Amino acid sequence: MIALLLSCPSLSINIAGNVGVSENMQYNRNHYVDIVCDHCGKLYVMHVNKDDLNDFFRNEKMCIEAMPYLEPGERELLLSKTCGDCFDKLFGTGEDNET
Numbered sequence: 001m002i003a004l005l006l007s008c009p010s011l012s013i014n015i016a017g018n019v020g021v022s023e024n025m026q027y028n029r030n031h032y033v034d035i036v037c038d039h040c041g042k043l044y045v046m047h048v049n050k051d052d053l054n055d056f057f058r059n060e061k062m063c064i065e066a067m068p069y070l071e072p073g074e075r076e077l078l079l080s081k082t083c084g085d086c087f088d089k090l091f092g093t094g095e096d097n098e099t
């Protein structure tokens with residue numbers, strides 16, 4: 001659908017009227033969450049959709065399902081209160097563990 005929009009700019013107006021709205025609704029990031037990393041104490045602010053966040057908190061969806069637009073590091077913060085930097089320090093890159 002995105003490819004179609006890109007390759008057919010003349011069609012994008014009609015398509016955006018139908019499909020674009022629902023996509024925007026889905027990714028309507030209308031809520032800020034601030035989470036402090038448990039390890040380094042740094043404050044991170046994430047821009048999410050409040051309904052998506054509620055779905056996740058109610059365990060109705062997995063984090064990646066509820067908020068696929070988040071960076072992996074942001075999801076990790078939500079899941080374990082560990083930021084990307086600390087995650088790398090705690091668990092390493094994995095490159096040395098391939099024995």
Ligand SMILES: [Zn+2]
Pocket residue numbers: 037038039040041042082083084085086087
């Ligand atoms: Zn951290």
